[in-house]
Amino acid sequence: MPKTFSEKILAKYAGVEEVEPGSIVEVIPDVAMSHDNTAAISKTFEKIGVDKLYDPDIHLIVLDHCVPPANATFAENHRQIRTFVKKHGIKNFYDINHGICHQVMAENGHCLPGTIMTGSDSHSTTYGAFGAFGTGVTRSETAVIMATGKIWFRVPETMRIHLTGTFKDGVYVKDLALHIIGKISADGALYRAVEYDGPAAHRFSISERMTLTNLAVEMGAKVGYVPPDEIVYNYLEGRAVKEYEPVFSDEGCHYDEVLEIDLGTIEPVVAAPHTVDNVKPVGELEGEPMEQVFVGTCNNARLDDLAVLAHVLKDKTISSETRLVVIPASSKVMIDAMRLGYVDSIVSAGGTLGTPGCGPCMGNHMGVPGNNEKTLSTANRNFKGRMGNRESEVYLASPHTAAATALSGRITDPRNHPVDWDAIREELQEATLSPVLVKA
Amino acid sequence: MEKVIKGRVWKYGDDVNTDVIFPGKYTYTVNDPEEMGKHAMEDLDPEFTDKVEPGDVIIAGKNFGCGSSREQAAVCLKVKGVGAIIAPSFSRIYFRNGVNNGLPLITSSEVQNVFEHGDTIEIDFEAGEIRGDKGTFSFPPFNEFVFGIMEAGGLIPYTRKRMGIDA
Numbered sequence: 001m002p003k004t005f006s007e008k009i010l011a012k013y014a015g016v017e018e019v020e021p022g023s024i025v026e027v028i029p030d031v032a033m034s035h036d037n038t039a040a041i042s043k044t045f046e047k048i049g050v051d052k053l054y055d056p057d058i059h060l061i062v063l064d065h066c067v068p069p070a071n072a073t074f075a076e077n078h079r080q081i082r083t084f085v086k087k088h089g090i091k092n093f094y095d096i097n098h099g100i101c102h103q104v105m106a107e108n109g110h111c112l113p114g115t116i117m118t119g120s121d122s123h124s125t126t127y128g129a130f131g132a133f134g135t136g137v138t139r140s141e142t143a144v145i146m147a148t149g150k151i152w153f154r155v156p157e158t159m160r161i162h163l164t165g166t167f168k169d170g171v172y173v174k175d176l177a178l179h180i181i182g183k184i185s186a187d188g189a190l191y192r193a194v195e196y197d198g199p200a201a202h203r204f205s206i207s208e209r210m211t212l213t214n215l216a217v218e219m220g221a222k223v224g225y226v227p228p229d230e231i232v233y234n235y236l237e238g239r240a241v242k243e244y245e246p247v248f249s250d251e252g253c254h255y256d257e258v259l260e261i262d263l264g265t266i267e268p269v270v271a272a273p274h275t276v277d278n279v280k281p282v283g284e285l286e287g288e289p290m291e292q293v294f295v296g297t298c299n300n301a302r303l304d305d306l307a308v309l310a311h312v313l314k315d316k317t318i319s320s321e322t323r324l325v326v327i328p329a330s331s332k333v334m335i336d337a338m339r340l341g342y343v344d345s346i347v348s349a350g351g352t353l354g355t356p357g358c359g360p361c362m363g364n365h366m367g368v369p370g371n372n373e374k375t376l377s378t379a380n381r382n383f384k385g386r387m388g389n390r391e392s393e394v395y396l397a398s399p400h401t402a403a404a405t406a407l408s409g410r411i412t413d414p415r416n417h418p419v420d421w422d423a424i425r426e427e428l429q430e431a432t433l434s435p436v437l438v439k440a
Numbered sequence: 441m442e443k444v445i446k447g448r449v450w451k452y453g454d455d456v457n458t459d460v461i462f463p464g465k466y467t468y469t470v471n472d473p474e475e476m477g478k479h480a481m482e483d484l485d486p487e488f489t490d491k492v493e494p495g496d497v498i499i500a501g502k503n504f505g506c507g508s509s510r511e512q513a514a515v516c517l518k519v520k521g522v523g524a525i526i527a528p529s530f531s532r533i534y535f536r537n538g539v540n541n542g543l544p545l546i547t548s549s550e551v552q553n554v555f556e557h558g559d560t561i562e563i564d565f566e567a568g569e570i571r572g573d574k575g576t577f578s579f580p581p582f583n584e585f586v587f588g589i590m591e592a593g594g595l596i597p598y599t600r601k602r603m604g605i606d607a
């Protein structure tokens with residue numbers, strides 16, 4: 001019987017002939033990521049009562065959620081993690097100077113087609129951009145992987161999202177992803193794997209695929225998956241940490257729901273407070289004053305995102321009624337953005353540049369809003385209190401909409417400030433450090 | 441794990457996310473479970489943590505626990521003695537956190553519009569029944585593997601047992 005990607009990969013790792021949606025399997029993942037929560041995880045691991053890791057090479061740790069540490073509590077947390085890393089000989093350790101976990105893992109070739117990757121972070125669905133079975137697990141589960149190597153999964157049903165056509169100007173994958181969430185709601189893909197395919201999906205760059213699969217969890221998905229292709233294989237050339245064997249859904253396999261979307265029908269959108277599925281066309285919110293604009297996070301702070309921002313802001317000044325906080329997803333992204341002059345354009349326009357990492361995304365530091373302040377953010381979450389202040393509001397949009405909004409201090413249609421994609425495409429090709437590709 | 445629990449109902453709506461169950465700003469600063477309990481539901485219902493009693497039950501709308509994977513959002517309710525959460529659906533990571541911390545999560549869409557805030561209800565896990573003045577409702581049994589983890593008191597005691605550390 002033809003099988004889906006998830007059914008095939010879970011059966012393979014569980015060492016059984018085949019599995020059905022709903023059955024429970026135990027597998028050993030290729031990668032188990034954790035971040036600043038590793039200190040807490042290590043304490044749970046110690047409670048289990050074994051003194052050695054089952055396999056230190058499965059584990060990958062990135063310090064990113066509050067880097068450099070904002071106070072002594074965060075600093076102590078980091079210190080404990082470094083001690084744990086040394087004690088157990090964990091080789092895949094990325095200290096505070098790298099960037100956001102998901103981005104750092106991609107850049108360093110850990111995200112591989114046909115592998116199972118867990119993260120103690122809900123946005124671990126991101127790895128599906130590379131054709132991996134990537135999913136978020138809990139802290140206790142990562143502690144148990146440390147002890148036993150194993151993790152349990154319920155085999156998910158699969159929803160297919162078939163993408164055709166091309167975007168109109170000013171429309172991006174962020175708009176597409178928010179549009180889908182708005183349409184099917186925050187639990188529209190609950191417990192399921194979401195497979196994005198069709199000609200448009202295969203034109204998306206690595207960066208765009210990551211934006212898409214990163215947001216899959218905001219509609220409840222267990223996994224977001226784009227069948228890997230030449231774009232992925234080229235990105236992994238000379239970068240993959242080991243050999244890999246892609247896994248694909250069989251022709252004729254069972255999808256329990258299929259959505260067809262023509263990219264040409266999508267408009268720029270904004271997710272209004274306080275849920276990600278509260279999605280509205282940008283026009284409906286136009287003119288709403290924003291005291292802060294935040295371009296950052298694992299969703300939209302890669303080189304192509306900063307390129308759009310820099311092109312809109314070049315030789316202009318942001319509104320005195322707003323602040324613009326820009327935090328590149330990684331140090332690599334920051335270096336490339338400096339080389340290409342983006343940092344110059346952004347900071348000269350009045351932007352504030354932060355250290356690569358999560359920044360204020362979940363309210364730890366560097367851009368936490370004040371009472372009654374509104375932030376337009378390129379992040380993936382806008383829940384009440386998300387950015388560290390429950391008396392504030394968060395709106396989610398693309399980097400282009402963020403750039404236009406920074407100029408006026410009010411939510412602004414990105415199409416009022418068009419960018420020259422041909423010029424951007426050429427520049428991005430020059431960036432040799434992170435070959436993050438471009439808008440289709 | 442108690443076979444039958446009895447308590448008052450706390451009612452909430454759809455999409456109760458983990459940021460309101462346990463605010464993100466405490467995730468790296470509050471490590472003690474008791475202390476976590478003090479912030480339970482802080483951004484949704486400031487009365488909850490003072491007034492909730494062991495055995496009380498949360499009845500909520502669909503997609504309970506959506507958002508961040510933070511385990512504190514299950515732990516903070518467990519330490520407050522919440523006996524069970526009943527909702528038409530749970531976010532998948534929240535479901536895992538519930539199972540792994542021995543916090544029973546019951547999937548049922550029947551009772552949401554029946555019981556009110558403050559009603560007293562009884563849950564019989566063996567019989568798979570929710571009972572109260574307004575009727576008796578059954579719910580599907582837990583998966584065997586999943587029930588094993590909950591019965592052991594959560595994933596950590598389960599793992600210790602399995603590895604032969606605890607008898």
Ligand code: SF4
Pocket residue numbers: 065100101102121123296297298299357358361362379380
């Ligand atoms: S940037 Fe935000 S969403 Fe991404 S890993 Fe960091 S805190 Fe999570």
